[in-house]
Amino acid sequence: MKNRVVITGLGVCSPIGVGLSDFTKALKNGNSGIRYYSELEDLKFSCHLGAIPEVSEEKKREYFTELQLRNFKSSSILYGVIAGMDALKDAKISTSKIDDDPLWDLGIIFGTGVSSVEKFRESIHKVDDRKARRLSSNTVQQIMTSGISAYLGGLIGAGNIVTTNSSACSTGTEALLLGYERIKTGKAKQMLCGSTSDHGPYIWAGFDALRITNYRYNDAPEEVPGPLNETAKGFIPGSGAGAYLLESLESAQERGANIYAEVLGGAINNGGQRGKGTMTAPNNKAIVRCIEAALIDSKVNGRDIEYINGHLTATSKDPDEIESWCKALNRNGNNFPFINSLKGAIGHCIGASASIEIVSALVQMKEGFIFQNNNCEPIHPEILKNISIEKIPTQTLYKTFNIMAKASFGFGDVNACVIFKKNK
Amino acid sequence: MTSEEIYIKIEPIIKNYLPEDVSKMEISRESDLTKELNINSAHLIDIVLDVEDVFDIEIKNEDLEKLRNLNDVINLIKQKTD
Numbered sequence: 319m320k321n322r323v324v325i326t327g328l329g330v331c332s333p334i335g336v337g338l339s340d341f342t343k344a345l346k347n348g349n350s351g352i353r354y355y356s357e358l359e360d361l362k363f364s365c366h367l368g369a370i371p372e373v374s375e376e377k378k379r380e381y382f383t384e385l386q387l388r389n390f391k392s393s394s395i396l397y398g399v400i401a402g403m404d405a406l407k408d409a410k411i412s413t414s415k416i417d418d419d420p421l422w423d424l425g426i427i428f429g430t431g432v433s434s435v436e437k438f439r440e441s442i443h444k445v446d447d448r449k450a451r452r453l454s455s456n457t458v459q460q461i462m463t464s465g466i467s468a469y470l471g472g473l474i475g476a477g478n479i480v481t482t483n484s485s486a487c488s489t490g491t492e493a494l495l496l497g498y499e500r501i502k503t504g505k506a507k508q509m510l511c512g513s514t515s516d517h518g519p520y521i522w523a524g525f526d527a528l529r530i531t532n533y534r535y536n537d538a539p540e541e542v543p544g545p546l547n548e549t550a551k552g553f554i555p556g557s558g559a560g561a562y563l564l565e566s567l568e569s570a571q572e573r574g575a576n577i578y579a580e581v582l583g584g585a586i587n588n589g590g591q592r593g594k595g596t597m598t599a600p601n602n603k604a605i606v607r608c609i610e611a612a613l614i615d616s617k618v619n620g621r622d623i624e625y626i627n628g629h630l631t632a633t634s635k636d637p638d639e640i641e642s643w644c645k646a647l648n649r650n651g652n653n654f655p656f657i658n659s660l661k662g663a664i665g666h667c668i669g670a671s672a673s674i675e676i677v678s679a680l681v682q683m684k685e686g687f688i689f690q691n692n693n694c695e696p697i698h699p700e701i702l703k704n705i706s707i708e709k710i711p712t713q714t715l716y717k718t719f720n721i722m723a724k725a726s727f728g729f730g731d732v733n734a735c736v737i738f739k740k741n742k
Numbered sequence: 743m744t745s746e747e748i749y750i751k752i753e754p755i756i757k758n759y760l761p762e763d764v765s766k767m768e769i770s771r772e773s774d775l776t777k778e779l780n781i782n783s784a785h786l787i788d789i790v791l792d793v794e795d796v797f798d799i800e801i802k803n804e805d806l807e808k809l810r811n812l813n814d815v816i817n818l819i820k821q822k823t824d
Contacts, residue, residue, distance in 0.1 A: 383762060384758070385758065385759060385760075385761075385762075385785075388758060388759075388788070389788070416763075452791055452794075454787075454788055454791065455784035455785055455787040455788045456784070
């Protein structure tokens with residue numbers, strides 16, 4: 319028997335809002351979390367802009383004890399714990415008591431690209447100073463890639479699978495689909511999934527060196543061209559975390575849980591770095607196949623998709639992505655679904671991009687709106703050859719919809735696509 | 743330094759690493775750091791690092807194995823600072 323899978327909790331720690339309520343308000347208002355950081359200029363980065371969640375010292379102490387914060391230097395674990403614990407709370411699931419058994423049916427798949435670069439940097443300096451023996455006792459748990467899942471696992475008392483996935487910018491979508499499979503096949507009842515990413519120069523530097531960040535708007539962060547814009551020549555690096563509590567429909571109904579949406583299905587594939595695909599650029603044929611496979615898995619026809627939460631990064635690849643959606647859905651012009659991209663508001667949050675965007679998609683579905691695409695005009699003419707301009711909202715549109723698609727792509731030619739249906 | 747002077751300096755270090763369910767009142771010179779104060783073995787390493795900083799000494803791996811309670815820590819510090 320295959321279980322149906324629903325989403326019963328959301329959590330987010332983003333550059334436009336920490337917590338679901340502030341995040342939702344910011345989405346509706348079209349707020350931007352993109353800011354100037356003097357540290358990046360001092361370090362001679364090309365791009366001096368970034369996007370970072372605002373987390374006060376007081377807020378940290380809502381999630382961590384003083385002891386846990388000693389020698390703690392990890393923005394990715396901080397953001398992931400905030401988003402993950404918020405999703406659990408939103409789903410009204412209690413953590414297991416310290417002397418009780420773990421929650422055997424609750425698992426965690428929480429992804430990241432790298433973990434705790436600041437802590438790693440501190441360790442490297444100590445090692446090079448011949449002071450390896452002076453690393454703090456919590457070094458390993460922060461630096462190990464599965465650190466975020468290990469922290470969440472202990473706070474919650476999770477007793478099912480507790481692991482971390484990593485697939486560049488599709489990590490959050492992949493995590494959701496891996497959790498979905500686990501519940502569908504009956505191996506878990508509840509899965510906390512999501513992804514997180516550190517902020518700062520040491521994680522952003524490689525992208526800056528590749529010249530795929532936008533370095534032309536250092537003095538005008540509010541004007542950076544967003545996704546779909548003809549003049550967009552790179553993204554702004556971001557950070558944060560998004561989380562979702564997946565649950566079998568049966569378990570959700572038994573608990574009388576609030577249901578955001580049903581995960582109808584999805585697909586994950588790879589372009590093999592063949593054809594147009596490389597380490598850093600997608601094989602569009604693979605993207606089309608991935609979306610098509612997600613539709614088949616979900617038993618949904620391309621014409622049923624009403625809204626797309628795009629990957630759309632504000633690079634020269636945006637027109638290709640639109641073309642791929644047109645091919646996969648077999649729709650174009652005015653018949654194309656509404657589409658937007660959160661990267662115009664929070665930049666590209668790398669390992670956390672997909673999860674924060676999925677949270678934004680589920681919030682829109684629940685509340686019936688489609689947020690505006692920040693600074694998307696002038697729209698790229700190659701895009702307008704394929705779809706009508708009115709399908710790209712420039713003002714937040716208040717509109718209910720029932721079926722949506724989310725796709726994410728990343729380095730290594732990875733692709734993931736998921737289809738959601740509103741719970742009525 | 744007298745034992746008392748050393749104790750006054752290490753008590754606040756120990757406090758930082760007490761688990762939430764152990765009261766600060768339970769700290770005494772005789773209390774076993776791991777068995778009674780319930781400090782986990784990883785945090786013993788942090789305590790040693792903090793002690794090294796405060797007293798400007800180096801505690802060797804072999805010394806570490808002998809530390810059971812605060813009296814042991816005090817005696818070790820006395821040896822190293824004499």
